[in-house]
Amino acid sequence: MNTYCLATIVNHEEITSGIWKMELAASEIARTAEPGQFIQLYPPDKRNLLARPISLSAISEKSVTIVYRIAGKGTKQFSQLQKNDRIRIMGPLGNGFALPDQATKSIVVGGGLGIPPLLELSKRLGGNTEVLLGYQDIPFMAEDFHRLGINVHIASQSGNYGLHGTVCDLLEKFNPSAGQVFACGPRQMLKSVSAWAKEHSIPIQVSMEERMACGIGACLGCGVKIQKPGEPDWKYLRVCKDGPVFSGEEVVWDE
Amino acid sequence: MNTYCLATIVNHEEITSGIWKMELAASEIARTAEPGQFIQLYPPDKRNLLARPISLSAISEKSVTIVYRIAGKGTKQFSQLQKNDRIRIMGPLGNGFALPDQATKSIVVGGGLGIPPLLELSKRLGGNTEVLLGYQDIPFMAEDFHRLGINVHIASQSGNYGLHGTVCDLLEKFNPSAGQVFACGPRQMLKSVSAWAKEHSIPIQVSMEERMACGIGACLGCGVKIQKPGEPDWKYLRVCKDGPVFSGEEVVWDE
Amino acid sequence: MNSGMETTIAGVTLKNPVTTASGTFGSGREYGELIDLNRLGAITVKGVSEEAWKGNPVPRVAETQDGLLNSIGLQNAGAKHFIENDIPFLRQYDTKIIVNICGHTLAQYCSVAEKFADCDIDLLELNISCPNVEEGGLSFGTDPHIVERVVGAVRHYAKQPLIVKLSPEVSDITEIAKAAVSGGADAISLINTLRGMKIDIHKRKPVLANKIGGYSGPGIMPVALRMVYEVCHSVDVPVIGMGGISTYEDALEFIMAGAKAVAVGTANFHNPYATVEIIDGIWRYMKENKISSLEEIRGCID
């Protein structure tokens, strides 16, 4: 059930330059939220008419935690909020990751700001999981994954941390076998990881991003081209309602 | 010289329900300001594109004081500002009252929010002055005029204070003689006072209000119909630049 | 049930004057999780065409200062899908159903109207801002002769009262409104979006894949209100006003300009409770100002 409310900020810190972690007291949302779902945050300045979609990074009993990068006007305003300030939010939204029935081995692949939503997922997947994380330069949240007792592999494009290259290079290098892949990150990365998964015939779930207006499925703003098996042609599904998690095989990666 | 600056609020208090007095540190403005001039105050919320014109009520060496009523969105925002907050202002603007050369007797007539701008004027006019103030109900600032050692007469439309009636009734009742009348207040009041002055052949200066955009004479937003002696027809002069003080005889009071 | 708020459009009585703007509210399903759809005077659904339309490339929504650009491109699953899935859903609620229809040719418009002829819906809303593929792609809604012709043709197939929704991109909106009425419109709604653009100066490209999109939200309200006022003074049929309405005060401006009903669009995106807050606000205003029927203030601006 979707809730629209004024949530209190219970923790807010800059975890690395320009990237913030915010914990919001929102028990109604926390109660039903699942990894891979997101919330809409409404900018305090009302000249910014649209809410900003941010994925849930951690879910506790009474709160949800998000990790976001200052990308523009809206996230800039969020970063200026203090502990105990309140902000309008709506959620949980969309369909999260489908967790495998049995304890199959999972590969979790994250790039940049695609990493935070994979934390709660990894927690639920448990031990039999390999996590591959790609950064521009300085890693963030890697310890959070470590702390789950999971194998974490790191790549950085700067070469300063872990493998010198992208998370896809990491994937090529390790070439791990698994029953399931989960990926979140930039479109090009998701495209490559999906190609890799296809090549190895491993089912893959990818979490997609698109510009949103309503965030709940009513405006058709957030289209992603999906071609279901057996369908003659693709059609636009809604990232906010039909996703953000899709099967990597069904996404039409043409753009 | 007109100055546009960020001024610090050095005092701010609600002097009576819904009416606020704000003292602004603005030495450049204070240095040249004259009674009857006004400043433009820019609302902090940038969705409100236009500045609000407010008359100077008192002028000291380094600061100016305004008294304003919460009338709508802009003044509401002003009232929420705290001491030490800063606000963008521009001024001093317009032409103030022309002070009589010698110590002729003056009558000062104010109605409602037309009263504040008359305080600095009365101070400069000095002892030989009668002040007539009209209120809806509870008087405000009357003591400030008293303190100048000037005769103050009061009327209230509620009848709870002073004469039961308007400041025009007060004028009719007293029928004072004088060399000069100064008036500020609602248009209808200014019209009546001007008629009274004309009847008694006393020169009158009235301070007018009109909606403004630029506040400095560039946009022609703030027209007031003025017919100068000897001119065949009226034309629109600018309240902000040619006024706000006009000769009551020259205003075309048709509306 | 707030008495005095009822309003009648072409014989159909809405319990209050607030509906949703087409395309901003789907068929109500999603917002129904947040608000009680029974509260609404009517639900106006996303545009429906004869067959499914795919829509435009993404990104297709973008924020501007105090407004929204969209280039959804009227994506929809077609009339058949709508009739099977959405009418039964909507009929569960105590609210009127306004079906917005679109087409790229005269024949498509007629065909979709015909498909709805025997359906259980209350009103049809004809969106004439669609690009007219037969006449070079300019909107159907900008030439009075074409407007009269398309309205007349659809009127012939439609069994429900017909609202014609006008494009604001014309020099004289009253001329278009009169053409729609002489073509057979039972009511007029306006305004649809104005076309706008925004450029990302860092990426040095337009924010929409389509470059140009429909501009909606508070930024268009002064234009919308002016046009609603002009149309209310030039035709005798009821007018549904929309364009930037976000608060009950905005809605009352349209009602004072003469609108029989108002539609809330973009505001739903920044406040999902906008519609019900507007209904409550109008009601409060009526109480506070001792207004027993909206007729007392409707069109009070002469």
Place this chain on the structure above:
Amino acid sequence: MNSGMETTIAGVTLKNPVTTASGTFGSGREYGELIDLNRLGAITVKGVSEEAWKGNPVPRVAETQDGLLNSIGLQNAGAKHFIENDIPFLRQYDTKIIVNICGHTLAQYCSVAEKFADCDIDLLELNISCPNVEEGGLSFGTDPHIVERVVGAVRHYAKQPLIVKLSPEVSDITEIAKAAVSGGADAISLINTLRGMKIDIHKRKPVLANKIGGYSGPGIMPVALRMVYEVCHSVDVPVIGMGGISTYEDALEFIMAGAKAVAVGTANFHNPYATVEIIDGIWRYMKENKISSLEEIRGCID
């Protein structure tokens, strides 16, 4: 002197692409007390007519959310007064002079252009959004035939290069721009205001005495940018863009859409330093992005 910012309009070189929008800056006198007029690429003055015009009743300005309504009614003291008082004032500064002219009849337009023929000014800007009293009061600027005719006639009397300023209240702005060019326009400027309205629900009357006024400011920028983009892609003469420009980022959007110069209007009212801050901002952007001439980014949106 910031090199790389120069821009040439019909043979006249402005040192930077920023001018003022007619009617928002008087003849520069008042803003000259706050900013250095030498900084401006050009000053575009308030509309001047053959004889003095009185203007409309007050109130004639009103704020909307993120915009402004005005119904000044082109009050001005007439060409003679302007020529005697304002040209000598403006010529003291190192900036170009653009004189905006208006009329209610073809004859008035021609007459005012003729009065300026031998004056020391740089460019004439023809405002064709004026109500055409001979043709029932609709603006001159909405019919391509009338546009071509009035531009052709004025072209005959004008000795300076002629900018034609377009009204946005048309279905197809490119058609009007082409008509202006074929009538003899040396440059195009756009957009003039969109007509809008606002009602005070407490007083139950319009906020403007005239009811309807011209809508300007940030709220119109998406429409303005779209039209400037369309016109830049349909005519070969230089285009001056305006409508809602408040920041250097806004100005750059217009330049990327293809504008040779930009005009700042309503923004002066909420920030008297707007013009110079925009010039400084463009310059900073050029430095930061290693752009040595605006030509590198002008029209980069295809």
